[in-house]
Amino acid sequence: MPEDSILEVRGLRKVYRVRASRADPGPAGSALLGHPLARRQRARALVAVDDVSFSVAPGQSLAVVGESGSGKTTVARMVVGLERPTGGTIWVSGQERSWRHVTSRERRRRAREVQIIFQDPYSSLDPRMSVRGCLDESLRLHFDWGRERRDARVAELLDQVGLDRRQAESLPRALSGGQRQRVAIARALASEPRVLICDEAVASLDVSIQAQVLNLLSDIRDATGVSYLFISHDLAVVRQVSDNVVIMRRGRVVEAGPTASVLSDPSNGYTKQLLAAIPRPGWKPTRSASPDES
Amino acid sequence: MSVLEIDHLAVDLPVEGVLRRVLHDVTLPIAPGEAVGLVGESGAGKSMVSRAVIRLLPEGAAVHGDIRYAGDSVLAMGRPALRHFRTHDVAMIFQDPRAHINPVRTVGDFLVEALVERGERRESATTTVTALLASVGVSDPERRFRQFPHELSGGLLQRVMIAAALAVSPTLLLADEPTTALDVTTQSDVMVILDARRRERGLAMLFVTHDLELAAAVCDRIAVLYAGLLIEDVPTGDLRRDLRHPYTAGLLASRPDPVSPRRRLAAIPGRPLSAFEIGPGCPFAPRCPFAVARCLSERPELRDLDTGRVACHRAEELRGQLLSIATPGAASA
The missing domain is CATH 3.40.50.300 (P-loop containing nucleotide triphosphate hydrolases)
Structure with a gap:
């Protein structure tokens, strides 16, 4: 892999076995209905991610954009290690991530490199753990530090994400959606990762809060030099946070390049459709060219 | 009718x-x-x-x-x-x-x-x-x-x-x-x-x-x-051209644009309040960059203003200035 990238993905592929739907009986046909083997026979392959490649330079931000079913979240989950790729290779800091015999020690090492923020801050935090407890746990896991040093780091993390000290003792239920997402960001930053994956991290936030979190993410990048892998369906948000962009549709990359040029002059028809569909000043809805789906 | x-x-x-x-x-x-x-x-x-x-x-x-x-x-x-x-x-x-x-x-x-x-x-x-x-x-x-x-x-x-x-x-x-x-x-x-x-x-x-x-x-x-109160009612054509309420202006400025060059977003500080949380004054006052003492104590009525209605004590005097917070370039977070 090229030396200058912090994250490199080549030919990434993920295939799921799914039960065939009624409309799509699969190769087994109907002859086996009722047979004990029928269920297995009716499984079919769903290619969620198909030959996806990209690389992220240190301190750079790459956005992976697509609609539901595009495979963008599956890509994120494979990079962070929550899903095992069917094929392809992922390198982080020049080291290949193998999926064989991964010890817990190795998992922890990987977690120090890549962290993730999920979409829904209501389900991604432990409801019984205070903000301080949540951050402290991550620090204890990754560093061999004494109490004092961890406390100082917790205070620093809270500062960095714009939470005040008294919120450190709160449980998630006492916090608003925007505040919870700040906690999730602080927790991800605790291990000092090289790559931070934001999986639709601002999609469920109110517009006024979304702007705050987007500004926060850009401040954090300036301050820490962390790289972002930003997963989103929203090209307007992507314009705000990324240097490069990969547009995905049905598991495949349809267009890739610098964000500014892809958005100002898209060459792929689907990218144009996506761009045309975003409400903005003077916008009127138009029919997309896509045929009526079922 | x-x-x-x-x-x-x-x-x-x-x-x-x-x-x-x-x-x-x-x-x-x-x-x-x-x-x-x-x-x-x-x-x-x-x-x-x-x-x-x-x-x-x-x-x-x-x-x-x-x-x-x-x-x-x-x-x-x-x-x-x-x-x-x-x-x-x-x-x-x-x-x-x-x-x-x-x-x-x-x-x-x-x-x-x-x-x-x-x-x-x-x-x-x-x-x-x-x-x-x-x-x-x-x-x-x-x-x-x-x-x-x-x-x-x-x-x-x-x-x-x-x-x-x-x-x-x-x-x-x-x-x-x-x-x-x-x-x-x-x-x-x-x-x-x-x-x-x-x-x-x-x-x-x-x-x-x-x-x-x-x-x-x-x-x-x-x-x-906003927080259970109607704070503005405006013909769509005037929405952007003639900003009358700081919250509406802030909302417009918060949203990034997919095409125009990147700029720091003019985010509204704080978070949206729920109806039961608001005090006696204007519900937006705690987040409003233009709030004065009166805004915190006295709730503005929704009143007619030209082609629409607005609930803001300072609507008339702010009319020209609001454009600056909703326009690219003039940012404050």
Whole structure:
């Protein structure tokens, strides 16, 4: 892999076995209905991610954009290690991530490199753990530090994400959606990762809060030099946070390049459709060219 | 004369046995054929307004003020009148079609339900509805008719809901975040259809959404709700050209643009408040960069200002300045 990238993905592929739907009986046909083997026979392959490649330079931000079913979240989950790729290779800091015999020690090492923020801050935090407890746990896991040093780091993390000290003792239920997402960001930053994956991290936030979190993410990048892998369906948000962009549709990359040029002059028809569909000043809805789906 | 008049509407909902205010004061008239976008962030009470209009509020809700449809109070309607109102005059499109369409009946059953309920024969109802399905861009309507909701995608199912809403030939459409659960390209498709069918039938619409730009694209007027209070009501054409309320200006400035060069977003500090949390003054005052002492102590009335209405003590003096916070370049976070 090229030396200058912090994250490199080549030919990434993920295939799921799914039960065939009624409309799509699969190769087994109907002859086996009722047979004990029928269920297995009716499984079919769903290619969620198909030959996806990209690389992220240190301190750079790459956005992976697509609609539901595009495979963008599956890509994120494979990079962070929550899903095992069917094929392809992922390198982080020049080291290949193998999926064989991964010890817990190795998992922890990987977690120090890549962290993730999920979409829904209501389900991604432990409801019984205070903000301080949540951050402290991550620090204890990754560093061999004494109490004092961890406390100082917790205070620093809270500062960095714009939470005040008294919120450190709160449980998630006492916090608003925007505040919870700040906690999730602080927790991800605790291990000092090289790559931070934001999986639709601002999609469920109110517009006024979304702007705050987007500004926060850009401040954090300036301050820490962390790289972002930003997963989103929203090209307007992507314009705000990324240097490069990969547009995905049905598991495949349809267009890739610098964000500014892809958005100002898209060459792929689907990218144009996506761009045309975003409400903005003077916008009127138009029919997309896509045929009526079922 | 308005087709719908929401008149000083206030709503309390029971929370753990205690009534809690979710709407303070909403006065909003809608003229025949007019589309009004009701915009607000979470907790502003926008869904409460549309649900109050069709009297779908949770049990135990206390409603104050009045809602009049063609001059008749909806709140005073008895059961037969309410039933007639819901099956003839008004139709609602909900956010999540999967949660609002019976999953164990066919799409066809769902579509003809209201018409059959009204006493129409099933055959003629089927003919009406099949034509409607085609008009909302659903291909092969006969096949869809026999399918179950789980066999249709979200975008297709939302079009089915629109067809069902149009089937009763209402005069007023209530659309509560009708495209929020959809992908952006699907949202665009569904909005084209909704907008075209509404215009050709001359339907009035209350369009509830969190997306100011989306509302501006299909509505004649924009009404902005904040913490259960209507704070601005403005013709869509003036929304951006003539900013009158700091919150509306802040909302416009918060949203990034996909095409224009990147700039730091002018984020509104703090978080949106819920109706029960606000103090005696202007609900937006704690987050407002222009707030003065009076804003914290005295709640501004919604008053006429040129082509619209606004609830801000400083609306007149701020009119020229607000443009700067909603314009690229002049940023403060």
